[in-house]
Amino acid sequence: MKKITYLLILFTVSFAFSQQQQYNLGFESGTPSGTLANWTTFENPSPSAEIITNPDPDGVNTSATTQVLKLIATQNSACYAGTINLHGTLGTWQLDAGVTSNLTLSMKVNKSIAGKVGIKFANATNGTVFEISDNQGLVTTLNEWVNLTWNISGFNAGDNVNIDQVVVFIDFTCGGANRTSDVQLLVDDITWGANKLTDPATCTDGVMNGSETGIDCGGNCAPCAGQEPLVAAPTPPARDAADVVSIYSGAYTNVTLDELPTIWSQLGNFSVMQIEGNDTWKITGCEFIGIVTNYTNGVNLTNMEKMHIDYWTPDTNPIGVKIVNTVDGGEAIAPLGTTVTGSWQSIEVDMSSFAALPNKTKITQLLIDPSAPSLLYIDNFYFYKVATASSESFTDSKVNMYPNPTNNIVNITSIENIDSVSVVNVLGQTVMNKLVNSKDFTLDISELNSGQYFLNLNSNGLKVVKKLIKN
Template sequence: MKNLYLFFVALLSLGISNAQTIITFEDNTIIADSDLVVGPNSDEVSIVVDPTDATNKVLKITHSTDEWWDNHGGFTIPYNQNGATGGTVTFDIWTDHSASVDAGTFGYMIKFENNQDNPGNNIENSFLVDGAGSWQSVTLDISDCANKAPAGNCSGQEHSASTFSKILFFHWGGSNPSSPTPDTLYIDNITYQNGDMLIAPAADAEPTTAAPTPTHGAADVMSVYSFHYAPSVPVTNVNPGWGQATQTSFETINGESIVKMKTLNYQGHDLTETDVSSMTHLHADVWSENGGETLAIFPLDGSQPEPRSGPIALQAGWNQVDIELATLPVGTFGGTIKQFKFSNDLNSGANLPLIYVSNLYFYADSTASVDKIQGFEISLYPNPATDIVNINTSTSVDHVRLYDLTGRVVMEANPNKENFNLDVTGLSKGVYLVKLNAGKKKATTKLIK
């Protein structure tokens, strides 16, 4: 019975010794079924009886299609064991193709992933097998591209000093011909150079209290996700995979389902395209463990430049964020939401370590608008309006324009008085900007129809 064990190879000529790990797949060894990794287009990754020796167990990987990059399988090295690092790696491999059927050599690739220094930095190196339907021993210096398969793939060798916790085998050998599919390969006796001990990370911090209870009436809200409102802007994919580093998931904390974002550089949500033009604001409750970061939220409608909030300074704990859609500092929101994006705004490229988002929804602010901008006051009512809007100002207004959220002028007038009204009966429902000129003074407010 084989076991996982450590042994030391003395490199006397260098005066040092390198510890190695040999991984086999017998019962009661470190690699268990729960550690196995199955690629998206691999049919099976399992620990099975050796097809050539009933007393032995090996790793089996099967592929039925030629989706080479997604055809992979392997395992994650558990915590409290040494990870793998660059240098010599050896393993035994057996494929089910016979030389008489598949004459020649076929390409595969081994890859070290889950770099403990930087998860995005990996090592990969291609190799050839003869496809003869028998066990073959392969030895590679994964740190050196000089020994890769001819015309094969090799990259990431600059990360060889790092420690990796995942070893994968790919049904692909770069420019070499991949083994014909369907394809079954068996792996055994994987020997690699020891890296650092793999230590389980501390549990992520979590909010100890629920997000603040929203105060907006349900009739004035279009919710994306919130414990307190029925969803009216459905999320079709909370983590669509835009190439971001962010790890995103829904978590149930304090009895509520909220979104967790870890190592946030940017993160998107795909939504069912929804008209929210009757809403004036976007609300989100955002939790930060330590504060001191800034965040930006993008309500995306497909326009360019992308509509976005200004920098949101996060304090430790829950932050209540309200964004007025009509006055975004970048871009113009057109009233139809398609996606959301969250970004680590103004953090010099550093990821936000951890945030949680709850109560993400649009709402209509139904209070009358009273603004004082550049020296004169405006009162506009009723707001929302259906027909006649009364506007009172502290100075005579000589020109007024109404804009929809695409920037198009939909109404204008020259009242030349302080108190006047506008008939908005013919306007469609939505949010409008009201811009007023009084000599050299200007003011802007909003109107909901």
């Protein structure tokens, strides 16, 4: 009896980190599955993904408060388009062929068109444990929650180790008829049993895993220094609506875009993320991103004098912006100058740089085009014309700056309200941006190196440049 007890203790200790667990991905706030950054979508054009409150409580999912994963694939998305969690974000597990609960997987779905939902497990080295896309996932009841169950007992034993990824194929049409429309899939309660090997990745485990872009930083963790912006892009000045054609900015009314990104864009992933509460485009592996305004009349940039774009990148590849008129024909590309890494760059391009396209009345496409794959953060992408100066225009004589030279602090006073200020070094690099919205303010330049700088003071679309010496 003592020997049996001892063996049971040894068995328990040996499998302390391999205990049977019932997994349920419910997408609730604060859980690994409910963290959108833990998921990515595939394939160009990548489906959209968001986690929302159940918009259609019915069928097998009647809760009006539960969170669900919403996926939308376009008609032209790949036949195998879907979503996958990032490595490590759900922990790791192993299936046990001797445990009944490990041999099936179930999922609640709500689908807008008839067709098959597919499922797949992959391990930490990208090995496929199983992939099922047959009629077990066929949905014929539309726009209502139903339950799907797959028999996963035929899993690949050789790859049944350190499983850490769940793949959902939204509308698996490979080998069958092409998709005839866009498709929406709502997902909830992905459930299976398995031996738990490790817990989900955290921001303190000393390993780059999950959604992290560095060791315990990036993704869901604190941003990695030098790899992603810690602050939002500068806020643009107020302008009359008639003076702006905004593609993307929270400061203005944006034009309606028919495609973002386009099916022919060459990039890794496109998403909208928040930085200090400000929506910002994040584009990974960007060779170029295409944007379509509309193919009927496009947007008219004839009267615009400047193009503005804010970018942040850790890469040094040169970046250009292309505008295209597919109605009348023609295109032109303008470079954004020497790429500066690790800080927001507010770029102003004179529209004369697009001289290769004289007819700018119907701009249907725009492209942001690095010379090599790059990680880009984009905000405040718009075209504008400079406001007509009044008799009380913003001029150098109406701005006072002191002391100059200075060691740390410079005081600025103005008759006109100043919207923002940027500090530029002699190499043309922007080393500081600050939103002001005041006539009087101070600027702390203590962290800048000694030397000569230029202060760009912006007021209602006008600019005054002051030279500043840092001791």
